[in-house]
Structures are given as structure tokens and as C-alpha cells.
Amino acid sequence: MKEKKKFSLYKVxxxxxxxxxxxxxxxxxxxxxxxxxxxxxxxxxxxxxSLPTQVLWSNxxxxxxxxxxxxxxxxxxxxxxxSIFFLLIVALPASYVLARFRFKGKKFFNxxxxxGLFINTNYIVLPIYVMLFHWEIALQVQDVFLNNKIxxxxxxxxxxxxxxxxxxxxxxxxxxxxxxxxxxxxxxGYFKTMTKIMIPMARPSIITVILFQFLAFWNEYIMAFTxxxxxxxxxxxxxxxxxxxxxxxxxxxxMYAGLVIVMVPTLILYILVQKKLTEGMSLGGLKD
Amino acid sequence: xxxKKAQRTFIFGCLAPAVILAILFIAVPTITVFKESFFDKxxxxxxxxFVALDNFKVLFSDERFIESMQNIILTITLVTLVTLVxxxxxxxxxxxxxxxxxxxxxxxxxxxxxxxxxxIAGIFAAIYQPSNGIxxxxxxxxxxxxxxxxxxxxxxxxxxxxxxxLIWQAIGYYMVMYMASMSSIPENLYEAASLEGAGKIxxxxxxxxxxxxxxxxxxxxxxxxxxxxxxxxxxxxxTEGSLGTExxxxxMYNKAFAGNYSYGMAAGVCIFLFSFALSGILNNITxxxxxxx
Numbered sequence: 375m376k377e378k379k380k381f382s383l384y385k386v387x388x389x390x391x392x393x394x395x396x397x398x399x400x401x402x403x404x405x406x407x408x409x410x411x412x413x414x415x416x417x418x419x420x421x422x423x424s425l426p427t428q429v430l431w432s433n434x435x436x437x438x439x440x441x442x443x444x445x446x447x448x449x450x451x452x453x454x455x456x457s458i459f460f461l462l463i464v465a466l467p468a469s470y471v472l473a474r475f476r477f478k479g480k481k482f483f484n485x486x487x488x489x490g491l492f493i494n495t496n497y498i499v500l501p502i503y504v505m506l507f508h509w510e511i512a513l514q515v516q517d518v519f520l521n522n523k524i525x526x527x528x529x530x531x532x533x534x535x536x537x538x539x540x541x542x543x544x545x546x547x548x549x550x551x552x553x554x555x556x557x558x559x560x561x562x563g564y565f566k567t568m569t570k571i572m573i574p575m576a577r578p579s580i581i582t583v584i585l586f587q588f589l590a591f592w593n594e595y596i597m598a599f600t601x602x603x604x605x606x607x608x609x610x611x612x613x614x615x616x617x618x619x620x621x622x623x624x625x626x627x628x629m630y631a632g633l634v635i636v637m638v639p640t641l642i643l644y645i646l647v648q649k650k651l652t653e654g655m656s657l658g659g660l661k662d
Numbered sequence: 663x664x665x666k667k668a669q670r671t672f673i674f675g676c677l678a679p680a681v682i683l684a685i686l687f688i689a690v691p692t693i694t695v696f697k698e699s700f701f702d703k704x705x706x707x708x709x710x711x712f713v714a715l716d717n718f719k720v721l722f723s724d725e726r727f728i729e730s731m732q733n734i735i736l737t738i739t740l741v742t743l744v745t746l747v748x749x750x751x752x753x754x755x756x757x758x759x760x761x762x763x764x765x766x767x768x769x770x771x772x773x774x775x776x777x778x779x780x781x782i783a784g785i786f787a788a789i790y791q792p793s794n795g796i797x798x799x800x801x802x803x804x805x806x807x808x809x810x811x812x813x814x815x816x817x818x819x820x821x822x823x824x825x826x827x828l829i830w831q832a833i834g835y836y837m838v839m840y841m842a843s844m845s846s847i848p849e850n851l852y853e854a855a856s857l858e859g860a861g862k863i864x865x866x867x868x869x870x871x872x873x874x875x876x877x878x879x880x881x882x883x884x885x886x887x888x889x890x891x892x893x894x895x896x897x898x899x900x901t902e903g904s905l906g907t908e909x910x911x912x913x914m915y916n917k918a919f920a921g922n923y924s925y926g927m928a929a930g931v932c933i934f935l936f937s938f939a940l941s942g943i944l945n946n947i948t949x950x951x952x953x954x955x
Contacts, residue, residue, distance in 0.1 A: 391751070399774060475669070
């Protein structure tokens with residue numbers, strides 16, 4: 375009897391702890407969603423816990439048009455898609471070769487990419503900016519290296535190479551050798567063996583890379599903030615300016631609408647693939 | 663012979679783009695950070711002269727830089743301790759206990775990790791707002807209006823407000839990590855311990871903790887690195903280093919853009935070496951004989 379009581383008390387503690395943490399996460403996010411359709415007078419004069427007196431979708435219209443979140447959204451989609459594309463076409467062949475071939479200098483290249491794992495973009499964003507700035511002066515061009523979405527994507531891809539190559543080549547190493555030996559004996563060239571046989575077999579790890587890098591590129595802030603001009607930037611930067619502007623103009627509803635616009639795509643992706651994401655983490659296990 | 667040549671061409675073609683990009687956008691900028699810290703380059707256009715260690719000498723008596731280092735040490739310590747304890751606790755509960763809704767909690771706890779740091783800064787701006795903010799109005803609602811504060815405006819507490827935001831962001835990520843390594847511990851160890859009469863707490867300290875120890879050690883490095891990075895972006899977005907919230911990377915960023923390029927790079931070198939040294943020290947003092955199952 376006594377044992378049973380102790381047990382249920384313990385269970386209550388477990389539930390209270392879990393629910394408390396869950397509330398601190400859910401409530402602020404739901405609150406922001408609710409605030410995004412509130413009018414300014416609702417937000418300032420009434421209790422923050424009251425429901426909106428009217429659902430003001432115009433906050434979103436203002437955010438999309440006047441604060442140009444629509445343009446930023448398009449830019450983010452373009453940059454994220456291009457970055458993932460660049461990353462995969464560069465990282466896949468390199469990972470494959472590093473995992474499967476023996477050649478002179480292999481150790482050096484492995485060390486180069488491993489060392490890259492320790493360099494965070496926050497440290498090198500300014501030298502990259504200065505370097506691109508000097509290229510533009512030297513070639514007397516504008517908006518070719520700086521403030522250019524293609525260049526930003528290329529830099530996103532480049533700075534993600536160490537982690538991606540580490541993950542992909544680790545996966546390539548686990549694949550059985552028999553497949554490519556058979557392909558080579560059948561007269562399949564190296565390139566064809568890679569693209570037709572090995573890369574399709576690496577699909578699970580490629581999906582992991584895409585998921586993680588989608589979030590990383592979509593959420594990236596400091597590089598876009600530094601290299602792009604305000605009008606040409608991505609969602610994170612747009613949101614930062616929106617937050618600064620709305621705080622001054624005291625139009626909080628639009629600010630919360632902006633937060634929702636940035637959050638929703640990642641939340642949708644997360645709901646669709648949360649299992650894959652948290653499983654893939656134990657595979658990759660690295661943090662920005 | 664021809665086959666060998668074909669192979670070499672193939673290897674070269676596959677590696678060259680990745681190597682070129684990594685050298686151009688990772689290696690060269692990294693070397694630049696270290697190199698420039700020995701010069702006195704001011705603006706972004708003109709080269710500076712070699713000044714050896716002068717930047718570092720000034721830096722070590724620069725009050726704002728010292729403040730930023732104090733802040734980051736406080737932040738790393740508290741974020742690591744609190745997050746580690748909570749993440750291990752919640753991971754243990756979610757792995758070892760049988761109850762409904764396990765998956766629901768795991769899914770919810772991980773959400774902050776998928777949000778952009780700009781969004782997190784925005785959410786916490788809403789939470790910490792002095793009038794009509796989520797936290798203050800909640801305190802008033804439960805009758806604790808004496809506890810309301812200007813969370814992001816009071817220099818005495820603003821750093822702790824930032825620390826809470828960073829912990830909020832991190833718990834779910836580390837919890838999922840620890841859950842992954844806990845779930846690989848064989849069940850029969852717990853069964854045996856249970857038969858011998860070991861309670862849940864004893865089981866945790868005798869089985870779970872020793873067996874995930876190496877995983878915890880690895881995450882200590884993550885804690886150091888990610889706290890340095892995330893606190894920079896949080897501060898850059900929300901306070902811009904005012905009210906005594908300066909952190910080293912933010913100081914580097916602002917100095918370098920405001921006409922003190924080399925000086926900023928020297929600050930960057932310091933925090934970079936600091937993060938390496940701290941990770942190394944933590945890694946060494948937590949070394950234990952590895953237990954295997």
C-alpha cells in the first residue's frame with residue numbers, strides 16, 4: 375500500500391515537471407500567433423491573455439507589403455534552394471572520393487575538412503565581407519560578389535561543406551564495396567558508377583543533410599545581415615528590421631505577424647519530418 | 663596505365679570544387695582573422711602596418727572587452743549547468759519511465775531548436791516586455807506583482823534574462839541527444855539492479871550517468887561553442903551590447919565595422935582561443951575510465 379502511494383506521488387512529480395517545461399515552450403509560441411491578429415489597442419490596452427476583439431488579418435497584409443516580408447520570403451526560398459543545390463553537387467562527389475579512393479594527399483584533404491568543423495561563420499563573416507569588397511573594387515563591379523543571392527548561396531554551401539562531407543563520407547564508408555566493383559567490371563566508368571549507383575544508395579544520408587541544412591540556411595542570420603543590403607536580404611534580416619521599426623512605431627501586431635511568417639515554414643517542416651530530424655541528430659550530432 | 667589516369671582525373675574533378683570553396687571561404691578568412699590581429703588596419707579599404715601584439719595589449723586592459731569576457735564566462739557556466747541538469751533529467755524521465763504522451767513531450771521540447779535566433783529574440787522580447795509582456799502579466803495574474811521587472815531594461819538582471827532565453831533554446835536539443843545514448847543502454851542492466859534492490863535514483867547514478875558520460879563530455883564542447891555564438895546573435899538583435907550585455911563576438915563585430923578592423927580581429931582571436939582552451943580543459947577534467955556494457 376505504502377509502496378503504491380510513493381509510486382503515484384513520483385508519477386505526479388514527473389508529469390508536473392514535463393508539463394511545466396512544455397507550457398513554457400507552447401504558451402509563448404501560441405501567444406505570438408494570437409498576438410499576430412490583434413489590433414494595437416488590443417495589444418496595449420487589454421490584458422495580454424485576452425482573446426482578440428477582432429481578428430485583424432491586415433497585420434499580415436501590412437507585414438507582407440509595407441514591411442516587404444513577401445519579398446524577403448521569396449529571397450529566402452531562392453537562397454535556401456540554391457544553397458542546398460550547390461552544397462549537394464559539390465559535397466557529394468568530394469565525400470564519395472574521400473570515402474572510397476586511396477590517393478596521394480587524401481590525409482591532407484581529410485584534415486582540411488575536419489579542421490573546418492571548428493570554424494564557425496561568426497568568426498569569419500567580416501573577413502569574407504572584406505574579401506568580397508576588395509574583389510568588387512579590383513574588378514570595378516557592383517552587386518556581383520556582395521549583395522548577390524547567388525554568391526550568398528555559394529558561401530552558405532562553402533561554409534557547410536565540412537559538416538556535410540563529414541556526414542556523407544561517413545555514410546559512404548558503410549556501403550558495401552561489391553556494388554561498385556561489379557559496376558566497374560561491367561565497364562561502367564567512375565563517374566557513372568558514382569552518379570547511377572553510389573549516390574542513389576546514399577539517399578538516407580542525403581535526406582538528413584537536406585533537412586538539417588534547410589533549417590540552417592532558412593534560419594541563417596549574421597551572414598545575410600552582413601553581406602546583403604537591406605532590400606535584397608532574407609527573412610531573418612527582414613524580421614530584425616521589422617522588429618526594430620515596429621518597436622519604434624509601436625505597431626506590435628505587425629511585428630508578431632512577421633514572427634509568424636518566419637516561424638511557420640520551419641514548424642510545418644518540423645511537423646512533417648520530426649521523427650527523421652531527431653533520429654538524424656544522433657547520426658550527425660553537431661550544433662551551430 | 664590509362665585506367666590509372668582516368669581514376670586520377672576523376673578524383674581531381676570530384677575534389678577540386680569542394681577544396682577550392684573550402685580554401686576560399688573558410689581557410690583564407692580564418693587565416694586573415696589571425697593575420698590581421700597583428701596589424702593596425704582601421705577601415706576596410708586600406709592596409710594597416712604590422713604592430714605585433716599591440717592590439718592584444720590594449721585589449722587586455724580594455725574595460726568593455728573584459729566586461730564581455732566576464733559576461734560570456736557567466737553565460738557559459740549557467741547555461742551549461744542548468745541545461746545539462748534539466749536535459750539529463752528530462753531525458754531520463756522520457757527514456758526510463760512508462761507513461762502516456764512520451765512522444766508528445768519529445769516533439770514539443772525540440773521545437774525551440776528549429777526556430778531562427780531572430781524568432782527567439784522576438785519571442786523573448788514579447789515575454790520580457792515591461793508593460794503587458796507575457797511574464798510580467800503572468801506574475802500579476804498569480805498575485806506576485808512585486809516580482810515584475812523590466813527584464814531586458816534593468817542592467818542588474820538583463821544578463822540573466824538572456825541566459826534564460828538561451829537555456830530555453832537549448833534544453834530540447836541536448837535532451838534528444840542524451841535520449842539517443844540512453845536508449846542504447848541494455849535493459850537487463852536495469853533489471854539486474856532492480857533485483858538487487860537498487861532504487862531509481864541509485865540506478866541513475868550507477869548505470870545511466872556512467873554510461874552516457876562520454877556523450878555528456880562531447881556535449882560540453884557544444885555548450886561552449888554554441889553559447890558563444892548564440893549569445894552574440896541574441897545580443898546583436900535585442901540589446902546591441904548596451905546595458906552591460908556586451909559579449910566578445912559582438913564586440914569584435916562592432917569594433918571591426920566601426921573603424922577598428924584589426925582590433926576587432928584581435929578580439930575574435932582571443933575568444934576563439936578561449937573557446938578552444940575551455941573545451942580542452944573541460945574535456946580533460948571530465949575524463950573517466952570508460953565503462954562499457
